[in-house]
Amino acid sequence: MSRYREIATAIEKDIIEKKYVDKLPEQFYLADKYHTSRVTIVHALKLLSQKHLIKTVKGHGTYILSKEIPNIFLNSGTSENDGFTKHINGSGVVSSHIISFQTRKPTHDEACALNISPKEQVYDIIRQRLLDNHSAKLEYTVMPVTRIPGLNRDILHRSIYSYIQDNLGLKIGKDDRIIAADKADAYDMQYLNCRSDDPVLCVKQNAYLEDGTPFEISESRNRYDRGVLTVNNS
Template sequence: MSKYQDIANDIEKKIIEKKYINKLPEQVVLAQKYHTSRVTIIHALKILQDRKLIHAVKGHGTYISAKPIPKIFLNSGVAQNDGFTKHTHDSKKLVSKVISFNIRKPTDKEKEAFNLSENEDVYDIIRLRILNSEPIKLEYTVMPVNRIPGLNLDILHKSIYSYIENKLGIKIGKDDRLITADKPDAYDIKYLNCTSNDPILCVKQKAYFENGTPFELSESRNRYDRGGLTVKKG
């Protein structure tokens, strides 16, 4: 294995372990840390970009990515009823653990999806949902700060949607949803206690306010044996 592949694997390990949060050190700092050249670091970062773990924002540095946004969500309008509804759980037994909560600049795809300028900020949230002490799903969420002001850790441990409707007084509308089966990644294996062979139910969503303004891009990674989706007619 080449040196830059070893470096990429080590940086990925640190991302998973949350030793790097939100943003990676500058390339020159990484080169010093790994006792190598900047060219080798660039090759290592290219591997991580291909793995969808990082993205570069011109003039701001290299950021740790949330899950990638499917093309289907970039220019869609207000969604029609997609025929699916999520299972609900007893709120007393369902716990949210915040793994990561950062504010950063949007990627190009996020700017397009939300119609944001490069100077506006987004929340980048990773939460683990735990039911009866068992992890059931990992959620990656990106939301514009100016559309949902005041998010904090206390709200994230409860319900963002309840905060939007009850505290901000904004009605939530429909959503676009893409549901697929996927192989587990390193985060799934770590946080959902699954093996590399366990299937993952992946739900990617773009949610809108009642007036049609998009406010959320999210991906939930669900253990196949702990919850699911039901089909609703009509």
């Protein structure tokens, strides 16, 4: 992993652990802390900005935009009352946990990808999947509120796609996917129990209704050693 990526991961971990609140320290402080140049720090901050964790305002500093994410304690006694739901498939017992669910305005790239106004609201969803009570996948999902109205936590615990088809009467069409290997970031280390040098399978997807209307941007980050990925080209 390149030096600036290592630093970005370290800063992201500090944000999650609330060592930095509201704002990051000045760039010269970070350069001194990580024994590197300000150019490397700029590259690291750019990565965090691309993940919508921070925003640099010229002349005012770098502000933290990350969501408040609670700690998750995984054990065999986890139940639906703890925010987990479970079902059984061919691979074992699959559990789902909602880490974060909120609405907000889209970023410029999200508005373009979803073909919506920057003033519209989108759902911002982070879910954790467990296989036999072991962390297996993180899912990040963004959907337009006006296009997929009525989402709530109960629906998220079941199936969003079933709700779209059965309750909203919309037909789901094709999707575009990009599949790539990546190094674990701070969220992966926190919620997938990855080590910093563990590989993660990253799947980015843009999904469309049958008429071609985009309704979802998503990214799933999968542990390399739990579960399999099946791609259906039909």
